[in-house]
Amino acid sequence: METLAMRGPGPEPALIGLDWGTSSLRGYLIGRDGALLDRRGQPWGVQHLPAGGFAAAFRGITDGWLEEWPNLPILASGMVGSRHGWREVPYVDCPADPTTVAAGLVPFDGGCGIIHLVPGLSLSHPTPDVMRGEETQILGGLAIDPALGRESLFLLPGTHCKWATVGNGRVLRFTTYLTGELFALLRDHSILGRPAAEDAARDGSTTGHGSLAAFRHGVAMARESGASGIPGRLFSTRSLFLAGTLTAAQTLDYLSGLLVGDEIRSGLTGLPAGGPPPIVLVGDRPLCDRYREALGGFGIADVRTLDETGPAGLWRIAVAAGIVGVPDERSRAADQS
């Protein structure tokens, strides 16, 4: 367990926040001023629960916290509120801000006391889309730097990368890219992943992600595809290998560059003319670095990366909901819903 131990008497906690995704569960103990007092992580995503299910995972991640501070309000965001989560929570439509998200909180008692589940966001136009968990990270980014609320573009790379356009302090619209999932599928199951897999099997090791040059080559190939996009260039991952231009080990970096590059090509094409607004990357640092590299390949150098914004987002939503600050606020908010 990843933990950031608290020693001796310290600031009084005011909120327990959970970022409960598909593959991991993070628990945050948050102070009266929104400061992070303790952090824990477990691989207990909603698809990977321990024996005892949601309740056991909840008790494990909050172990000791509720015993010491039994009246702390609890807020949980992410897939825990999805159809396959602990309790399904209706989406809140875009545009969305801390107030509308807070209004969509669902208090829920799954046998562990009241947990306020954060709703995900939905969008109907131009293409229907949904997110769960990322809304909290975006609102956290806006809480950390309110200037970003004026106009910015949040990119949250991952299995499913979200591009969210922010304006007037609100999430105006967003788009989901399956880039991470697509890369894993093509690597593990397609003809494009075969050379690297055979290479790794021969060496008795994984090939790793080493070639920045091959990644950049893939990004450039995607950029140059223009309005055609990469449907007709995906196969070059194989033909460049057959032609000896790429080694087996380089094919995966090239493929990653192609896919991330096509995501950026597509995403930038969809933006209004006049160049993209300030871009903010949020998420896993090595992955954000790859996106920063790829954005550089498109001539976009001014990109900011924010680390873990989840705690700030949970705090921001809790403040908007009025469930922090007053000790007995928690039960009142639950009664009202």
Next chain:
Amino acid sequence: METLAMRGPGPEPALIGLDWGTSSLRGYLIGRDGALLDRRGQPWGVQHLPAGGFAAAFRGITDGWLEEWPNLPILASGMVGSRHGWREVPYVDCPADPTTVAAGLVPFDGGCGIIHLVPGLSLSHPTPDVMRGEETQILGGLAIDPALGRESLFLLPGTHCKWATVGNGRVLRFTTYLTGELFALLRDHSILGRPAAEDAARDGSTTGHGSLAAFRHGVAMARESGASGIPGRLFSTRSLFLAGTLTAAQTLDYLSGLLVGDEIRSGLTGLPAGGPPPIVLVGDRPLCDRYREALGGFGIADVRTLDETGPAGLWRIAVAAGIVGVPDERSRAADQS
């Protein structure tokens, strides 16, 4: 075994042709005038060989033919000439025609007598690409209707769909689209395929491909994506299901429409201005019908479908190589190489 039995004395055969791909092997007995006298099929693709390997598959598919006509020349096209085939055959560069392909034939004796292996085609610009087997089908189409040689666009749907531009009787250039493989991956392994799989598991049956409306919806979504392409719309397969617009069973047809539509969107974008040349579909009839439907969604109604062009292509190449027509030509051609 699929066979077209020959009864009694008939036209004298002049060539044995094999179309030997990744997942299937087809054998053709071809007459002096190029007419198809007998046809056989087995699921003995180069990745699915029977016990005894290539030689056993060869003896099985030609069973009886060589015993009756021991001097017949043999021509084989497809993945049998790939790195993972019986014997690797170097590609012939585009532009290519029957003469250049015939010049690249490699006579090979794998213990079953001389087999002339047909080279695949390669392309270096603008994007490196390769094909094996489709060149024979395209040359067959041109043999069936020489008028197509002036200017046409061949589409050969399948796991990997090839778009080949033909002019002056030659294959000028081509592009590979992984559409079929991508669809199977997304259906079988991604979050997009999950609703249909759960639906099928509940019903105890496969959902089948039933909804033409959902397919057309996907095609329209891809067309409307314009220069962005579908990277930001793939996920709509799930969000439209979550929103209740698509049933679980319809999601796969919609996804198929999205992918085929994006292939067409991308392919048409890459063509020179002035509209596409006459389009010819070659391959599996139901799949060609889907492509015809999708092309219709892009306003392209005048599309021709050619059935099995492999035998005509093998014959055309054999004629160009001079290995048919003269009984002892076969051994002479082999000696020269």
